Amino acid sequence: xxxxxxxxxxxxxxxxxxxxxxxxxxxxxxxxxxxxxxxxxxxxxxxxxxxxxxxxxxxxxxxxxxxxxxxxxxxxxxxxxxxxxxxxxxxxxxxxxxxxxxxxxxxxxxxxxxxxxxxxxxxxxxxxxxxxxxxxxxxxxxxxxxxxxxxxxxxxxxxxxxxxxxxxxxxxxxxxxxxxxxxxxxxxxxxxxxxxxxxxxxxxxxxxxxxxxxxxxxxxxxxxxxxxxxxxxxxxxxxxxxxxxxxxxxxxxxxxxxxxxxxxxxxxxxxxxxxxxxxxxxxxxxxxxxxxxxxxxxxxxxxxxxxxxxxxxxxxxxxxxxxxxxxxxxxxxxxxxxxxxxxxxxxxxxxxxxxxxxxxxxxxxxxxxxxxxxxxxxxxxxxxxxxxxxxxxxxxxxxxxxxxxxxxxxxxxxxxxxxxxxxxxxxxxxxxxxxxxxxxxxxxxxxxxxxxxxxxxxxxxxxxxxxxxxxxxxxxxxxxxxxxxxxxxxxxxxxxxxxxxxxxxxxxxxxxxxxxxxxxxxxxxxxxxxxxxxxxxxxxxxxxxxxxxxxxxxxxxxxxxxxxx
RNA sequence: GCCCCCAUAGCUCAGCGGAUAGAGCGUCGCCCUCCGGAGGCGAAGGCGCAGAUUCGAUUUCUGCUGGGGGCACCA
Numbered sequence: 001x002x003x004x005x006x007x008x009x010x011x012x013x014x015x016x017x018x019x020x021x022x023x024x025x026x027x028x029x030x031x032x033x034x035x036x037x038x039x040x041x042x043x044x045x046x047x048x049x050x051x052x053x054x055x056x057x058x059x060x061x062x063x064x065x066x067x068x069x070x071x072x073x074x075x076x077x078x079x080x081x082x083x084x085x086x087x088x089x090x091x092x093x094x095x096x097x098x099x100x101x102x103x104x105x106x107x108x109x110x111x112x113x114x115x116x117x118x119x120x121x122x123x124x125x126x127x128x129x130x131x132x133x134x135x136x137x138x139x140x141x142x143x144x145x146x147x148x149x150x151x152x153x154x155x156x157x158x159x160x161x162x163x164x165x166x167x168x169x170x171x172x173x174x175x176x177x178x179x180x181x182x183x184x185x186x187x188x189x190x191x192x193x194x195x196x197x198x199x200x201x202x203x204x205x206x207x208x209x210x211x212x213x214x215x216x217x218x219x220x221x222x223x224x225x226x227x228x229x230x231x232x233x234x235x236x237x238x239x240x241x242x243x244x245x246x247x248x249x250x251x252x253x254x255x256x257x258x259x260x261x262x263x264x265x266x267x268x269x270x271x272x273x274x275x276x277x278x279x280x281x282x283x284x285x286x287x288x289x290x291x292x293x294x295x296x297x298x299x300x301x302x303x304x305x306x307x308x309x310x311x312x313x314x315x316x317x318x319x320x321x322x323x324x325x326x327x328x329x330x331x332x333x334x335x336x337x338x339x340x341x342x343x344x345x346x347x348x349x350x351x352x353x354x355x356x357x358x359x360x361x362x363x364x365x366x367x368x369x370x371x372x373x374x375x376x377x378x379x380x381x382x383x384x385x386x387x388x389x390x391x392x393x394x395x396x397x398x399x400x401x402x403x404x405x406x407x408x409x410x411x412x413x414x415x416x417x418x419x420x421x422x423x424x425x426x427x428x429x430x431x432x433x434x435x436x437x438x439x440x441x442x443x444x445x446x447x448x449x450x451x452x453x454x455x456x457x458x459x460x461x462x463x464x465x466x467x468x469x470x471x472x473x474x475x476x477x478x479x480x481x482x483x484x485x486x487x488x489x490x491x492x493x494x495x496x497x498x499x500x501x502x503x504x505x506x507x508x509x510x511x512x513x514x515x516x517x518x519x520x521x522x523x524x525x526x527x528x529x530x531x532x533x534x535x536x537x538x539x540x541x542x543x544x545x546x547x548x549x550x551x552x553x554x555x556x557x558x559x560x561x562x563x564x565x
Numbered sequence: 566g567c568c569c570c571c572a573u574a575g576c577u578c579a580g581c582g583g584a585u586a587g588a589g590c591g592u593c594g595c596c597c598u599c600c601g602g603a604g605g606c607g608a609a610g611g612c613g614c615a616g617a618u619u620c621g622a623u624u625u626c627u628g629c630u631g632g633g634g635g636c637a638c639c640a
Contacts, residue, residue: 034581034582034583036581036583038583038584039580039584039585039586039587040584040585043584047583047584049582049583049584049621052583052620052621053582053583053620053621055620056620062620085584086584087583087584087620088583088584131640133640168640171639171640172639172640173639173640284638290566290567291566291567291568291636292566292567292636297638298638299638301638302638303638312567312568312636313636316637316638317638318638319638320638321638323638325637325638325639325640326639326640330640351569351570351633351634351635352634352635353635353640354568354569354570354634354635354636355568355569355635355636356640358568358569378569378570380569380570380571380633380634381570381633381634383633421577421578421579421589422577422578422579423578423579425569425570425571426570426571426578427570427571427632427633427634428577428578429577431577434576434577434590438577438590440603441589441590441603442589442603443588443589443590445603446589446603446604448603449601449602449603449604452601452603453600453601453604454601456600456601457600457601458600459600460600460601461600464600496581499581500581502581504579505579505581507579508578508579508580508587508588511579511588511589512579512587512588515588515589518601518604518605519604519605519606521600521601521604521605522601522604522605522606523605525599525600526600527599527600528599528600529599543600565603
């Protein structure tokens with residue numbers, strides 16, 4: 001598909017310069033021309049409001065400027081009509097060209113990238129990145145859907161995309177998880193907990209793991225060794241997370257373990273480099289601290305002078321115990337990402353990680369690395385509502401709704417759409433009861449239904465021996481062409497979604513297009529007795545193109561395209 | 566106190582400086598002689614407040630009000 005507005009903008013800019021050369025317009029710096037798509041297609045398919053912007057520099061009334069521009073305009077071949085209305089220059093797509101696009105959509109199919117703005121560029125999308133301490137809950141799920149859709153959008157824009165999952169399996173949280181599992185294991189055997197063991201993680205899943213271990217190992221693991229419990233918890237938790245992700249068709253290319261940054265020495269190398277540039281010092285308290293938080297003196301820690309980059313306090317990178325905080329390996333990780341040569345690294349994070357990501361960027365800047373290549377999609381928090389109350393979702397307390405539960409109660413497609421169809425930076429209340437109740441009213445079914453209806457026609461057409469081979473598309477009418485106009489905006493939507501890192505744009509476009517489709521389907525009959533065979537052929541061809549567009553949209557959102565509902 | 570996000574229809578949300586601000590759900594009318602009823606047609610209903618920039622502001626900026634989140638030697 002082509003990015004029509006860009007070509008149009010260039011031709012308008014060209015026309016303005018030509019008008020200046022010809023003396024029709026005075027000389028001034030030509031600004032970038034913006035092409036918009038008016039909401040009312042009867043007005044125009046595309047419009048330029050540049051004449052109004054130029055009223056001042058040109059010292060002429062906008063309609064006159066518009067006329068002068070049009071006089072020198074050589075629009076691209078797909079433009080059928082150019083019209084000046086008020087200060088607007090309106091463009092209509094040519095019907096003949098639109099008919100060709102029906103065939104073009106079918107030829108392109110659903111396999112290739114839709115546009116080519118990212119061809120030759122590599123991107124990485126890091127998302128989910130949950131440590132294996134529990135099942136995925138709803139809060140994480142939003143980032144999972146956004147990240148996955150972002151990856152799909154970038155791929156559709158022509159980028160080579162790698163999906164990465166960053167995790168650690170070290171540290172206190174995994175120890176606590178292992179202890180909790182040992183607790184559950186002994187519980188399953190009817191044994192009292194080892195002195196000092198507590199149930200840090202209270203979720204039911206660990207009780208299941210404990211029972212499983214009791215079945216597999218009997219009482220062979222009753223000595224104090226924690227290692228088998230850690231290994232079991234990690235392996236099974238990761239399997240569970242991957243299985244959950246698979247249900248919504250999410251996969252990652254690379255699972256990056258924080259631990260590898262220790263093994264390679266990257267963590268301490270990072271510290272040394274920061275130190276070399278004078279960004280590191282040892283102290284019991286930060287040198288710069290503009291916050292009002294409580295101050296602890298836990299002995300001499302190692303600090304990063306993040307305040308030099310505008311942070312309101314310096315940050316600890318190595319604790320007094322000698323153990324690095326999360327920040328240091330995180331900086332090392334991003335150095336690693338940049339070293340892998342991606343043109344863009346997209347990082348899908350929960351809003352509560354905002355500060356952390358800022359500090360990482362300060363770290364990269366301290367080392368003169370290009371932090372601008374890292375783009376963060378900050379996904380705002382999801383508040384879970386149950387019985388009209390906000391539920392604090394906590395992995396430790398075990399009182400959370402898992403993504404699996406949600407899928408069980410609704411469907412993978414419905415969950416996908418619910419979490420995807422809003423911009424990442426708006427907070428959302430997720431009313432579980434309402435979600436379950438309304439899952440049948442989920443717009444996703446309205447979108448899928450457009451695809452299903454096309455499939456229905458082809459089934460029926462095949463049964464009646466009607467095919468779309470050799471269709472003469474001149475039989476297509478205004479209703480079909482109107483839909484094609486709208487469908488072709490998919491290219492623009494992908495471009496915007498990729499450029500602004502906003503995959504939700506696709507979700508809304510899909511709904512809009514379904515809205516445009518159903519009335520057409522209602523009025524454009526194919527296999528009706530009064531429809532002449534050659535018209536039926538052409539219309540069938542049209543619906544084939546429409547079906548492909550819906551398939552692409554559903555693919556972009558990671559949703560299924562069923563043949564029946 | 567500082568930082569971030571948000572404020573648009575009864576509800577949930579779109580709206581990359583432009584023409585008459587859209588959709589879903591809900592409400593109220595109407596429509597199954599058909600490939601399709603998880604459908605179609607129609608109605609009611611809205612930009613928190615005050616400034617600034619601009620030919621033009623729901624959109625950019627500032628202040629205010631209101632809501633949410635974050636300010637660990639946790640990850």
